Amino acid sequence: MSQRPRIAVIGSANIDLVSFVDQFPKPGETIFGQKFDLGFGGKGANQAAAARLCGAEVFMVARVGDDLFGPATILNFQKVGIDTANVKQVAGVSTGVAPIFVDPSGQNRIIVIKGANDTLKPADVDAAAETLKNVDCIVLQFEIPLETVYYTIQFANKNKIRCILNPAPGQPIDVKAVANLDYFVPNESEAETITGMPVRNLEDAKACAQKLLASGIRRVIITLGSNGSLLAGSEGMEHMPAFKVNAKDSTGAGDAFIGSFATFLGEGLPEKEAVRRANLYAGLSTEGVGTQKSFYDRTRFEAEWASRNKG
Ligand code: RIB
Numbered sequence: 001m002s003q004r005p006r007i008a009v010i011g012s013a014n015i016d017l018v019s020f021v022d023q024f025p026k027p028g029e030t031i032f033g034q035k036f037d038l039g040f041g042g043k044g045a046n047q048a049a050a051a052r053l054c055g056a057e058v059f060m061v062a063r064v065g066d067d068l069f070g071p072a073t074i075l076n077f078q079k080v081g082i083d084t085a086n087v088k089q090v091a092g093v094s095t096g097v098a099p100i101f102v103d104p105s106g107q108n109r110i111i112v113i114k115g116a117n118d119t120l121k122p123a124d125v126d127a128a129a130e131t132l133k134n135v136d137c138i139v140l141q142f143e144i145p146l147e148t149v150y151y152t153i154q155f156a157n158k159n160k161i162r163c164i165l166n167p168a169p170g171q172p173i174d175v176k177a178v179a180n181l182d183y184f185v186p187n188e189s190e191a192e193t194i195t196g197m198p199v200r201n202l203e204d205a206k207a208c209a210q211k212l213l214a215s216g217i218r219r220v221i222i223t224l225g226s227n228g229s230l231l232a233g234s235e236g237m238e239h240m241p242a243f244k245v246n247a248k249d250s251t252g253a254g255d256a257f258i259g260s261f262a263t264f265l266g267e268g269l270p271e272k273e274a275v276r277r278a279n280l281y282a283g284l285s286t287e288g289v290g291t292q293k294s295f296y297d298r299t300r301f302e303a304e305w306a307s308r309n310k311g
């Protein structure tokens with residue numbers, strides 16, 4: 001590892017309420033599920049945890065509610081070793097929560113109730129400016145107000161800080177407002193929502209990445225689940241295949257990709273190696289249940305990376 005990256009995540013923290021089910025109830029019907037898991041989640045928090053577990057110094061900028069989940073979330077950040085000077089509790093709102101349903105194939109369906117995440121405003125970015133000006137990379141997602149995301153991209157651009165946006169959950173956006181980014185990293189369904197183009201296979205993903213590049217975004221990575229990821233820039237596109245894993249629960253795999261990619265890139269690894277490593281880090285996270293609790297630490301990851309790259 002050449003240098004220890006300093007990464008700020010400006011984003012969400014949720015409590016994940018994960019139900020493992022064989023099927024979904026019809027309207028008016030009650031059915032039994034298989035099991036339940038409660039965990040710390042939220043795309044921002046997950047990405048921060050992945051970056052920290054990979055070895056980065058991580059600064060979280062987030063809002064939690066004044067319910068029992070709020071202090072527990074802050075404590076969880078601290079246990080993982082994430083700086084919480086800019087994580088505040090907001091009176092009168094709930095902490096973000098995410099009821100999640102995982103089917104027997106490991107595929108998930110998620111509903112997010114944003115709660116306190118929706119109160120994170122551009123003024124809060126300004127309040128954290130001194131910390132933010134000293135990081136190497138800012139990581140953003142879409143579980144906080146879009147105005148805060150757009151404002152932070154301008155902030156990163158003005159202060160020449162690398163900026164990675166994971167546009168999740170997918171929603172229609174002003175693509176020009178995100179054109180100054182370094183990396184735009186949607187999954188297939190987010191890329192579809194944003195461009196209006198179907199992404200059912202690699203060829204679709206390439207066409208979609210082309211449209212995003214044409215709109216002024218400099219570098220695009222479309223994550224393709226068990227098909228790896230597509231890296232695209234002005235020089236061309238490259239498909240990075242996934243590693244073989246035994247997937248049980250894919251929840252948080254995209255977050256594992258983003259947090260680990262930000263770290264590997266911040267360490268100075270070549271971009272393609274950073275993407276390949278992030279593919280493996282994300283894949284490994286699907287072998288465990290839950291989000292943050294399924295993420296590998298760096299030592300375990302390096303052992304796995306070495307064994308997958310022998311000879
Ligand atoms: O990406 C997975 C995450 O999406 C979950 O942790 C859930 O909280 C939602 O934000």
